[in-house]
Structures are given as C-alpha cells and as structure tokens.
Amino acid sequence: MSFPLIPIRIEPRKPKNNYDRLVQMSNQLFTRLLLKKDLNLNIKLGQKTIEAKIQTVEMAPNMMLIPENIIKDFCLPLQSYKFQALYQPELHTLELGPVIGLLTDFPSNKQEEPHFRSIHAFCEELHHGIAETGGFFYVFSFDQFLNQGYYLINGKWCPFEHPLPDVIYNRIHSRKLEQSVPFKQFRKRLETLLIPLFNERFLSKWEVYNQIFQEKNLFSFLPKTKIYSKDHLFELAQEYETVFIKPVHGSQGRNIIKLKKEEDSHYSLQTSITALYDISRNKYFLDEIHHYLKPILHNRFYIIQQGVELVTYESGAMDFRVLCHKNPNNHWQVTSIVARVAAEDEFVSNLARGGRMLKPLNVLRTCLGHKNSLEVLALMKELAVETASTISSSSSGITGELGIDIGVDQYGKLWIIEVNSKPSKNFEDGLGKIRPSAKALIQFCTLLAFDSTIKGGQIN
Template structure:
C-alpha cells in the first residue's frame, strides 16, 4: 500500500551524517506513522539503498537531509524538486517520478540545444520543476546501459550530466529514419526489458492512420474520399470525380510535399512547392499531367484526397487543429483548439509555410454565426476525442498525445484531414509567458505511467 505523497522542495546535504542515514521531518513521519528511528529501503527507479530513517522535529516540513554520498549513490537531483512515496507493506521509500524526453539529436553547445523544440522543452522543464518531476532530455545515441548522458534544466540553463534512465519517456524523435534505425530499436528494446514505459510509440504514416478511421462507421461521414496513389488510374479516377484533389506524401509534415490539382475548363492546374515557395504549371490532358508529376511520384509514396470546398479568409485557406492528451486515468481529453489561416493564394495553412493562428472559436465566429461557431467548436473537440480513441485502440503501442487537423466547408460540415502523431509545438505557442496547459497535462500523464499521480 502506497501512503500519502511527500513533496520535497529541497534536499539538504550534511557531510556529518552517516552515509546510510535519511533525515525526514516530523510532520511527514506522523502522516506515514513512522517511529523516531527505523530501517528501510530508499529507491530511485532501479537504484536502491538500505538506510536508517531518522525523524527530526526541527526540520522544515518540505525538506529532507542526507549525506552527499547517499545523494550521489542514488543520483537524486540536488537542486530539483521531487516526490517521495512510502509503502508500509514493503518498508520502502520511492523517489520520483523522473521523466525523460528522447530526441534524435542534441547539440552540445548553443542557445538551442534541442533545435526548434528548445523553447517548448524549456517550458516543459520549468513546469516539471513545479510539479516535482525531475526531467532530463537526451538522444537515444547517448544511452550507456541503464544510464544516459543527458541535459537537465538547473539555475535557468541547460546543463549536461550523467543520469539513470528515467521512470517514463516521451518520444520526440523527429525523423522516421532515426526512429527506425537499429540503434534506436535497440534502445526501445532496452526500455521494454527494464519495464520503462514510453509514449508516442512511433510514427504512423497518413494512409496508415486514415485506414483506421475508414474501419469506424461513425467517422466515415467526416472523411474526404482518400485512396493510395498506386497508378495513373487512381489519379484519373479522382480527377474525373472531383474538381480539386490533393496529393499528400505518406510521410510529409508541416505541409511539405503537398500538391494541388484543379480542373478549370480544359486545363489541369498543378500547384506544388519549390525552393521559392509555390510553383504553378498547366497541362491540357491527363497523360501530360501524369508525365509532369511522374518524377515527384517516383521519389515518395502519395495518397490522393478529395478537395474540400472550404471556408476561406482573405482568399487564404483555413483549417483547425485540436490537441488531445490522455489524463491520469488514460482517457483522452482535448486541451487546445486553434484555427490556422494561410497566406493569400497559398494551398496550406501551416505556420511553417507562413500561416497565422488564433483560437478556433474566434476564427469560426468570423466565418459563421456565434451560435453555429460554438456548435462547430464543441463538435471539433468531441470528434477529436473519438478519433483519438479509435486510433489508440487500433494502432497498437502507447500514445499520450495526438493532434488532429480538420477543415470546415462552406456548408459548415466538418472534415477530418489527418492525424499528427508528434504534433509540431510551434502550433501551440501562446502569447505572453504562460505555460501552455498541454504541458501540465502531458507531465501528469507521464507521472501516472510511472505510478506517481499528481495531487
């Protein structure tokens, strides 16, 4: 039986103490019903030490005291806040929960050691301190057995150290080739062997996720017709049926690689990305159209999706993204909904392609009545949770965070565009210095996987 969680604000170091002594305040000893002295076991994940527990009446109720040697033996964070739980049945004290963020690459120097994710991860580290969850950031390439060379946020900066692998790991490896590499797969196997849960299990390509939704009858009314592009017949079929179609790469992200094809009278107008932005070509027949696309289609797999007669603002595309995160009970919850408006005459609305964002409801209110805007926004949240439940049940692996992209057509009908397994964090930045609410939700979910539930 785990008793009341003790939130430790500071670990005092005292070289005069025995190396096997832990001094705890009287208040927590009373709650845990401990005598003035007793022996027990201290545990920090897979590290443990037999110690003598001594109750000190004059010690601050949020502090503990130990010899520096004991702290180093258990690799406990001297500066960071941490939780402690006591099991009377096992006569053991458990420190934690340590949370890790694994990346593909981490820079040794510079102000942005984690690339574009640096600002988000820094916000996450600050929130982790307030939640008493030690947080480290590392590359899977830096793991050595059960330990890892990793970064920790101390004294308002990132510092590198040597740490035991954490209780739970958030997978933010941003490249599929790295995630599928032999070294990375061995890392995940190591986590499984050690019983360390990791979430956002793996990348799933667009067709894979879409196929899960196709199997759920309650979602099909919101799915634009989508098929794999396997031959010119697939392309010709969709062009005969719809005036606009989109070709989307299986593994594209942030709008990269998307191609739009429009039929206008006797012309096919192709819009696709190049180094300078977007390029347009025109073809007069289907064989020439396919020949123009053939070079691109050979390089990567694509799916074809029905174009939506979408609502627009200032001649720019509008779509909506909703972020879902699991709570401590394992239920999916929405925590943000934003609307994204692309640049004029652009074919995508992603921020990386020059788009802008605002709260979803504010944009919806500009496109329809306030009453209808409230209904649509509420439905976006409900549909996102349902999509998350379906994908979670069908995909296998452990997921704790998913982003869903939607579009609303001129009839005010909602369409599911795609799923983001590792959502871009630039999409959820907020004004001011406030920490995004998604960060706290994600950390408390991680803590629950480690067996520590936030109070």
C-alpha cells in the same frame, strides 16, 4: 490517478562519511506517510532503489534531508528538489518521482550548450512545469543514453550522467532515424529495462486513414483517400473539383500537390515541391500530370485525397489544430484549439509554411455566425476526442498526445484532415506560463511513472 501522491521537498546535506545512509525526515511527514516504526526504508528514484535509515527531526513539514552521497548515487545533480512521493508499505519503499526523460535528436558539440531545435523552448517549459509540480526532467539523445543527458540550471542546459528515467517522452524529429537499426536496438533495450516510452513513433497518413475508416462513427468525417496510382489519379480527379496528393510519411505541409479541375479536361497544379515549380504555371491533361509526377513520386508512397471546399478567413485556406492529451484518469481530453490560416499564395495552413494562428471562435463567427460557431466548436472537440481514442486504441505502444487537424466546410460539416503523434509546440501562446498542453503531458508522465508500478506496467 486514484492513488495519493505527497509533495516532498528534498535538501542535500553534507554526509558524515562516504557510507552515510541517514535520511532525516520531518515528524509530520513520517506520520503522513504512515511509516512503520522500523526506521529502515527503501528509497526509489527513477529505476534505482537505495536502502536508508530514517531519523525524524523537527523541520518544515514534508521536508527530507538526504546525504549528498545518496543524491550522487541516484545520478542527480546536487541541488534542492521537489518530488512527488508514494509509499508502498508491502515493499517498505518510498518512491520519489517522476524522473522524466525527453528523447530527441539535436546537433552535438561538447564545447557549446545544446539546442533542441524546434522544441527547445518547449523543453524549458516542461522543466519549469515539472520543477513546480514535483519531479526531475532532462533531455537526451538515444545514442548517448545513460552516458550523457542535459538538465536546466540557472537558464543553461548542462551535461551530466543521467539516471534511468521512470518514463520517456519521444520527440525525435526524424522518421528515418526512428526506422534505423540503432534506434530499434535502443527500443529493445528500453523494453528490457521496463521503461515506458510514449508516442513512440510517427504515424503515417495511410495508417491513420484506415484506423479511422474502420470506426463507423467516424468514417463519414474522412475525405475519400486512396494510395496514389495513375488509375486512382484519374478516378478522384474526375470525381472532385480538387484533389491533394500527399506523402504518406510527410509533415509540416511539405511536398504536397494540389490539383484543380479547369476547363476542357485540363487541370492546374499548385505544389510545395521545388522540382515542379516550373510546370505549375500551366494547365495539363491528367496523362501529362501523371507523366510529370512519376519521377518525383518514384519509390515513395503517396496518397491522393478528395479536396474539400473548406471555409476561409480573409481568403486564406484554414483548418483547426486540436491538441488532445490523456488526463490523470487515462482518458482523452482537448487541451487546446487554434485556427490556422494559410499565408498568402499558400494552400496549406501549416505554421512551418508561414501560416498564422487565430482564436477559433473568432474566425468561425465570421463565416458561420455566433450560434453555429459555438455548435461547431463543441462538435469539433467531441470529434477530436473520439478520433484520439480510436487512434490510440488501434496503434501499438503508448499514446498520450495527438494533434488532430480538422476542417470545416461551407455547410458547417467537419472533416478530419490529419492526425499527428508529434504535434508542433508553437500553437499556444503561453506568455511565460506553463500551458495546458504541457501540464497535461506532465500529468500523463506522472501517471505512467507511478501507475506502472502499481499495475505491473499495464497502461490501458
């Protein structure tokens, strides 16, 4: 961010009447903001602007006292705040923020405190990180937009009528919900309100494959992949020792099929699809396998992908999840890498299927040695950043976060396995701290909140 942001502490004060618009500010803050002598000032928070009169008084530096009625007009709970501030002299406006809304879907019960499913703890982490750096954070569902959201106070998520946010971070769990008519109407409403929404949708495996394949520096890192059909099944299964059949819109290692070439043109089958458990005990010809798969895959898009013999750890399948985020300069960076090792009797490493996390350098050393593991880890970071840049530039909307799954084969060659626009939040062990990935998200939200005003909403 090339513009200076000033941290400001705000305390509510009792108003003299319902129309009290007097905001008290420390002399130091008044001077630091380079305010004009005219003591009338517009204060913008979220998408709302209120005209106030400024009075300078002796108080702690970077402190403002704001009447409770103004805080209520901003649709904020009555409490102390830390915000970041930007003064725009041409508009005579002091912008406070960022106001960040996290969009997700969760069970609604007015009598009980909400639970945000797999990202509940992560929402608490974001709240604490934003409160620490400056800003206001809340969680909402799209069908309750502007009616009710939830903010964290004293360890409890409380309902309130929330303000229009500066930026919205999409963490909806359901692909189907994102494709629904009500959600599309909600998206149009955000466009009308000029509120940026980032990571606005799930990515499909086929879409990601084609975007990366077009990039000549990256396509050699891709396993050969085609849309599933009988012809493609025969082609790839005969060409490679193993192939994977995956749903184009799948996630968390669900509904994946692994075929392995056996003797006499037979193939064995492993799968997480319950309906196929019974046939996974035997070996079959490809014709038979296609016959069994046809009703399972009916009217659903699946891909068939070259299987790569990746390095293992303690005989468990292994890959690496690399988290990438946009930094304050709007460039991609790696914020976290973990090795994921599959649970016993599993052929996918996803944590949702019992996989475990390990430190990447430790496990790479066991199979590649010290020097090679350092080189591979460095290359993995470069590959992840280049992949993230390619995906974000090829996809519509704003992308600020990606989880990139990378495998390493027996020769140390890297393979791009998958790219996730809504990566799991269970990868880093935060030990009660604000993790690098959460800090990166907060910085990106701040960039969108303030830079969109300066650049007229253009985020490159």
